[in-house]
Amino acid sequence: MPVRAGRKETSERTREGALASLPPLPERPLVSVIIPVLNEEATIGACLEAIEAQTYDHGFIEVIVADGGSTDGTRALVAEHARASTLRALRLIDNPGRTTARGLNEALRVAGGEVIQIIGGHTVVPPEFIAANVRALRETGAAAVGGVIETRGRGRVGEAIALAMSHPFGVGDARFRIGGDPGPVDTVPMAAYRRACFERLGGFPEADKGEDDAFNFFVRQAGGMVYLDPRIRCVYYCRSTYRALAAQYFGYGRARGRALVERPRSARVRHVVPAAAVGAGGAALAAAPLSAAARWAAGGLSAAYGLLAAGAALHAAGRRRAWSLAPLTLLAFPVMHLSYGLGTLLGAAEAAFRPLTLGRRRSVPSPAAPR
Numbered sequence: 597m598p599v600r601a602g603r604k605e606t607s608e609r610t611r612e613g614a615l616a617s618l619p620p621l622p623e624r625p626l627v628s629v630i631i632p633v634l635n636e637e638a639t640i641g642a643c644l645e646a647i648e649a650q651t652y653d654h655g656f657i658e659v660i661v662a663d664g665g666s667t668d669g670t671r672a673l674v675a676e677h678a679r680a681s682t683l684r685a686l687r688l689i690d691n692p693g694r695t696t697a698r699g700l701n702e703a704l705r706v707a708g709g710e711v712i713q714i715i716g717g718h719t720v721v722p723p724e725f726i727a728a729n730v731r732a733l734r735e736t737g738a739a740a741v742g743g744v745i746e747t748r749g750r751g752r753v754g755e756a757i758a759l760a761m762s763h764p765f766g767v768g769d770a771r772f773r774i775g776g777d778p779g780p781v782d783t784v785p786m787a788a789y790r791r792a793c794f795e796r797l798g799g800f801p802e803a804d805k806g807e808d809d810a811f812n813f814f815v816r817q818a819g820g821m822v823y824l825d826p827r828i829r830c831v832y833y834c835r836s837t838y839r840a841l842a843a844q845y846f847g848y849g850r851a852r853g854r855a856l857v858e859r860p861r862s863a864r865v866r867h868v869v870p871a872a873a874v875g876a877g878g879a880a881l882a883a884a885p886l887s888a889a890a891r892w893a894a895g896g897l898s899a900a901y902g903l904l905a906a907g908a909a910l911h912a913a914g915r916r917r918a919w920s921l922a923p924l925t926l927l928a929f930p931v932m933h934l935s936y937g938l939g940t941l942l943g944a945a946e947a948a949f950r951p952l953t954l955g956r957r958r959s960v961p962s963p964a965a966p967r
Contacts, residue, residue: 614796615739615820621710621790626656626684627726628709628963632691632699634664636717637673639833643717644677644686652726658685660707661717662699665691670717697807701799707963712789714808719786721830729788732825739793739820740812742784743828744775754836756924759916761834765908766929768866771824781824782864783812785832793820794963806851813855813862841928842935849936853943867940873901874937905929 629647633640640661647659659681661674671688678686689706691699700714711730715721732741749758760766767773772784785808797814800807812822835841852867877897883890909926913919 614818615793615815616818618737618739618790618792618820621730621734624653624656625710625730626658626708627652627711627713627730627788628703628707629657629659629713629715629726630700630703630707631659631661631715631717632664632696632703633661633666633670633674633717634691634694634699635666635668636670637666637668639718639720640670641673641677642720643715644674646720646722646725647715648677648682649723650721650726651723652730654683657683657726658707658709659683659687660703661686661688662691662703663688664694664699693802695802696805697800697802700807701802704794704799704963707791709963710791712791712794712963714785714787714789715830716786716832718833719830720833721786725828725830726788728825728828732823732828733788733790736821736823736825738780738823739815740784740787740789741823741825741828742772742787743824743830744772744826745785745830745832747773747832747834749834750836752921753838753924754834755918756921757834757836757838757841757928759912759918759921759925760909760928760932763908763912765904765912766932768869769864770866771826775826776824778825778827779823780821782816782822782862783809784822784824786830787812787822789815791963805847806855809851809862810855810859813859817861838927838931842931845932845935846939849939849941850943850946851939852936853940853945854947855943856940857944857947870933870937871940871944872937873897874934875941901930 631640631643636643644659647657650657663671663674674686674688678688689702691702693699693702704712711733713726713729728743729741732738747758747761749755762773764774771781787808793811793815797811797818801810816822835844849870853871855862856867877894880890880894880897884894905926908929909922912925913922
């Protein structure tokens with residue numbers, strides 16, 4: 597079933613009960629691993645090596661790498677791995693849209709698995725990763741399952757960013773980042789989906805970043821369960837500069853702002869706090885030249901945030917006994933929060949006052965017939 601365009605998308609996707617009843621998985625389902633990439637020369641080799649090391653039967657794993665026009669050595673590395681692969685298939689396809697969501701959808705066109713496993717090009721998974729996801733799908737009856745991300749960085753700034761992205765002050769109550777008990781959640785990254793999700797709901801929305809959050813919302817609204825199993829783990833390599841981190845979180849926030857308007861029931865507290873703080877702080881600063889109360893409010897907000905951020909940075913660095921990273925982690929927090937908050941405000945304004953046109957979305961066929 598294709599994804600339809602325009603503002604009716606949410607209601608069309610989330611037909612009540614569409615995923616309430618799911619067929620049982622075969623004893624050994626074919627797993628289609630989908631990896632969207634763009635200039636991932638530094639990490640794609642380790643990502644593919646980790647998939648080759650899976651304990652799950654290699655005859656039941658196919659890998660589809662959707663490349664958005666890489667100009668580094670990504671394509672050559674994928675071709676090299678494909679020649680030596682012991683998997684059922686490892687192939688490279690083109691992603692003319694160059695976005696993550698478009699790459700996922702291009703891969704879905706040719707994926708034949710009963711299970712669709714998403715893996716990022718920045719990600720390295722342990723040997724039991726695919727087997728654990730398949731087992732969790734079967735045991736829980738969930739439509740989608742995922743685990744906990746261990747964020748790592750390269751270089752001192754990257755390591756500090758990883759600390760910030762793994763701390764509740766940085767990411768709120770996102771259990772897939774900070775850990776937690778197993779059970780239903782609002783979203784998981786690097787998820788394993790039953791193919792029925794795409795057959796009944798279509799592909800990933802392509803309007804902006806946050807395609808996995810949006811699709812997981814559609815899954816839950818259609819009666820499917822998104823399940824976090826903390827025994828499932830993977831390693832994610834984060835951005836290595838504050839500039840790249842700001843761009844990443846601005847994009848996340850912009851997508852979340854659109855979602856707050858288009859899908860308000862998908863909102864969680866962690867999604868709105870940065871925008872609320874940015875809005876309140878901005879209003880206080882704007883009024884400060886005219887009001888002593890506004891100056892006190894601006895100073896108080898800044899001082900409170902600074903104290904909380906400093907305490908969180910020390911706590912995050914202390915957990916890994918990397919005290920020298922505390923100042924760099926302290927800087928990462930406002931980069932994340934300010935970028936996310938500004939992006940959220942912009943995305944909400946765009947969705948409210950300049951609705952998406954039909955041309956910003958496109959139809960996506962269902963996955964290929966199972967093989």
